[in-house]
């Protein structure tokens with residue numbers, strides 16, 4: 001049993017670039033059961049740009065599941081953006097999950113945008129000014145919602161989808177000074193609190209593709225500027241080899257894929 005997951009993030013669509021992904025997307029059914037989008041679908045989060053996203057990713061032959069990114073929040077039109085996407089048949093996750101019946105089993109996807117905060121030893125703490133406490137509270141609440149969603153799903157394979165990174169590994173290439181604005185260790189803890197098989201994120205345009213949570217879950221940065229293709233495809237399943245991962249309940253130590 002294998003589930004094939006296509007993923008890309010940070011497509012940053014607007015009227016000028018809509019259409020660039022569509023030819024490759026039409027080929028998705030040949031190589032993937034589902035397409036996951038890791039946020040920053042738009043440039044500035046306008047309803048007009050959301051319509052470009054709907055045009056690009058709507059009506060595909062495979063289910064499309066997304067989280068929003070920080071750019072999708074820029075113009076404070078999140079409800080309108082979400083409605084346009086959902087009207088196009090795209091599932092938008094924020095602190096919740098969905099289970100899809102794929103040919104290879106039930107795929108559970110839990111998603112949250114996430115937030116910054118930094119990583120062990122170099123992270124923000126909720127101390128002092130109310131603004132700092134609010135910053136860290138946002139990080140903590142986002143991670144808690146991801147963990148709760150991950151642990152709630154009844155499925156054969158579990159995937160975490162975020163915009164911000166759960167680990168520093170996939171930020172390599174970004175300036176160290178901005179790591180606290182690119183992700184947080186709390187997201188990694190949430191991912192490790194469930195039998196997650198694969199964690200996908202975007203946001204770090206200058207980062208690298210591969211990482212691992214402290215608990216051993218493989219992390220992939222699928223930001224378009226990183227993967228440099230319309231999407232990457234990950235196989236998760238119970239026939240262990242170099243490009244598949246074990247299903248829930250099997251040894252995590254044998255997990256690997258490309």
Ligand SMILES: [Fe+2]
Nearest residue numbers: 010040071203
């Ligand atoms: Fe981005």
Ligand SMILES: [Fe+2]
Nearest residue numbers: 040069070203
């Ligand atoms: Fe971003």
